[in-house]
Amino acid sequence: MNDTLLTTGRFSVQRRAYSHPTAGVVHRELVVHPGAVVILPLAEDGTVVLIRNYRFAVGCELLELPAGTLEAGEEPIACAARELEEETGYRAERIVPLARFYTSPGFTDERMHAFVATGLSRTEQRLDATEQIRVETMPLSGALAATLDGRIVDGKSIAALHVYHYGKVMSL
Secondary structure (H helix, E strand, O other): OEEEEEEOOOOEEEEEEEEEOOOEEEEEEEEEOOOEEEEEEEOOOOEEEEEEEEEOOOOEEEEEOOEEEOOOOOOHHHHHHHHHHHHHOEEEEEEEEEEEEEOOOOOEOOEEEEEEEEEEEEOOOOOOOOOOEEEEEEEHHHHHHHHHHOOOOOHHHHHHHHHHHHHHHHOO
16 A cells, blocks of 8 residues: 655655565655766865755755755756756866765655866856755865854765765775
């Protein structure tokens, strides 16, 4: 049994039944999400392009990497290129996959695709009317430090920065 409880422009909430080995039929609510991307924009000098983004859900501005939700039928790499330019005003010559992960599998099927963007060139930000985003840059070492001292508290940004860092360290 699948019942749609709510449908929005970005996701739906469904009640689904599944067979549990000891409890029998169990019902759970699930946020069904099309997936999203997070981009680590890295300049040639090691500078990371971050954004300060007002997040209504937590009632404050967060320092984070640019990100966005996949449109219907959109490939993750195309979404990454689009969101990078819209949110930061930068275009990348190269966008390469970094990792994929579930954002919060206890209640959603949202899968995040992380990318590293290099060969950056400045264009123009193209924000949606409701977005409140400011661009901020810092060295990669500063962004990593910000994940440890509480300046970056956004999970997708922490994950992408650390996967990139530890992947580079381990490949030396």
